[in-house]
Amino acid sequence: MSRVRTADDTKLHVKDWGSGRPVIMMHGWPLSADSWDDVSCALADAGFRAIAYDRRGFGRSAQPWQGYDYDTLADDLASVIEATGAKDATLIGFSMGGGEVARYLSRHAGRQVKQAALVASIVPYMLKTADNPNGVPEATFAEMAQAMKDDRAKFFTAFFDDFYAGGRGSPKVSDEVKHTSWQVAMQAGLKPTLACADAFAHTDFRPDLAAFRVPTLIIHGTADKTVPIDTSARPAAAAIKGSTLVEYDGAPHGLFATHKTRLIEDLLRFVRG
Numbered sequence: 464m465s466r467v468r469t470a471d472d473t474k475l476h477v478k479d480w481g482s483g484r485p486v487i488m489m490h491g492w493p494l495s496a497d498s499w500d501d502v503s504c505a506l507a508d509a510g511f512r513a514i515a516y517d518r519r520g521f522g523r524s525a526q527p528w529q530g531y532d533y534d535t536l537a538d539d540l541a542s543v544i545e546a547t548g549a550k551d552a553t554l555i556g557f558s559m560g561g562g563e564v565a566r567y568l569s570r571h572a573g574r575q576v577k578q579a580a581l582v583a584s585i586v587p588y589m590l591k592t593a594d595n596p597n598g599v600p601e602a603t604f605a606e607m608a609q610a611m612k613d614d615r616a617k618f619f620t621a622f623f624d625d626f627y628a629g630g631r632g633s634p635k636v637s638d639e640v641k642h643t644s645w646q647v648a649m650q651a652g653l654k655p656t657l658a659c660a661d662a663f664a665h666t667d668f669r670p671d672l673a674a675f676r677v678p679t680l681i682i683h684g685t686a687d688k689t690v691p692i693d694t695s696a697r698p699a700a701a702a703i704k705g706s707t708l709v710e711y712d713g714a715p716h717g718l719f720a721t722h723k724t725r726l727i728e729d730l731l732r733f734v735r736g
Contacts, residue, residue, distance in 0.1 A: 467516065467546040469539045471530060476523035477516040477543060481507025484577075485549040486734055488515040489540065489560025491583070492659050493619070493648040495522030498557070498719060505727045511734060516543055518560075520655020522647065531658035533666050537566035544575050553578040553734050557719065558690060559663045561586040566666075569674035580680040580733060582726070583716050585690050586699050587668045597693045604664040608657055615656070619648045622689075627721060630686035630713030634721045644717075672702045679706040680733045682726065684714025 467475045478496050486506050488499045496515035503513035517524040519539060520531060530536075540563050544552065552575055556564035561584025568576065591598030610618040623641045648656075681703070683696035692710065700708035709729060714722050 467543050469519070469530075469542040471527070471535070473519050473527050473530060473539070474525045475516050475519060475539060475543065477514065477547070478503065479547060480504070480513045481511055483511045484734075485512040485514055485547065485552040487540070487543065487547075487549060487552050487554050488513070489554070489556040489563045490515065490518065490521075491558030491560055492663060493521065493651050493656050494644060495647050495650070497522070497647065498644075501723050502555075502719065502727055502730060505731060506734070509731055509735075512549075514543065514547055514549065518659070520659065521651040526652035526655055528654060531655055531662055533562050533566045533662055534570060536563050536662075537570045539563075540567045541571050541574075550575050551577040553580065555580040555582060555730065556584055556586075557582045558716065559585055559659060562663055562666060562668055565668045565671040565674070568676075569671040573674060573676060576677055578678050578680075578733065579675060580682070580730065581696070581699060582682045583684060583687060583690055583718060584681070584695055584699065585663045586695060587672055587702060588666075589664050589690070589694060590667075597691070597698070599664070599691070599694060604660065607660060611653070611657060611660075615653065616645075616649065619645050623648075623717075625688045625716075627715055627717040628686075628688065629684060629715035629721055633686060633713040633715060636717070636720050640720055669702070672699065675703045675706065678733075678736070679703050680729070681706055681708045682711065682718075682729060683708070684711045684716065684718050684722075686713045687716045689716035
């Protein structure tokens with residue numbers, strides 16, 4: 464299966480590898496399902512069914528004008544689950560994809576989900592407000608949006624420098640890795656890129672956290688410049704009952720590349736458990 468039609472007839476590109484209990488992966492902004500390839504190969508080799516798809520507007524999926532709010536994105540995930548026949552699935556969301564996990568669990572009552580994992584996720588709330596003092600200021604998101612409108616190609620060059628830059632002693636990625644990420648980001652439509660940035664900046668997932676009623680693993684780098692750990696993983700872990708937080712000391716946002724081996728080992732251990 465390479466295509467799934469959503470409720471509003473948007474075509475999503477789906478990668479479906481291996482067999483066994485399904486693990487469904489949501490990628491981060493502004494990448495594609497290909498960012499999960501190393502993990503997907505390891506899962507399929509270990510006897511699981513690895514399902515990853517390009518979010519609407521990104522990668523090889525269709526680029527409609529509408530549908531970049533998290534309710535619709537969660538419904539897209541529901542369409543993927545239904546079309547693939549996935550049962551007792553593990554959901555893994557990286558960065559923006561963590562929001563789809565959270566909203567799916569609440570909006571669709573966790574149907575067919577056995578486990579959940581949030582990797583460098585934006586959950587529970589990115590925006591700095593009076594009741595969320597560790598969030599990111601509104602001005603930062605406004606500057607990002609304007610920079611993308613002015614020169615998206617230049618913006619993403621600097622963005623991926625920070626995306627993969629960890630603390631002292633953190634592994635570094637090659638220039639080719641950053642350039643490949645830049646190429647994938649430029650494949651996305653401008654409208655989806657801006658709309659999804661607005662969605663992950665302004666969607667409050669704190670009301671969704673009570674819907675995490677399955678074993679939940681949270682992984683985050685302590686040197687993440689893109690999604691600071693004190694804005695995301697630590698408050699999420701405190702609010703999700705029974706969750707397990709694993710902090711990667713000095714790791715950046717793009718830890719699926721810098722800490723690939725460790726991430727694969729931790730996710731395999733969790734999925735098997």
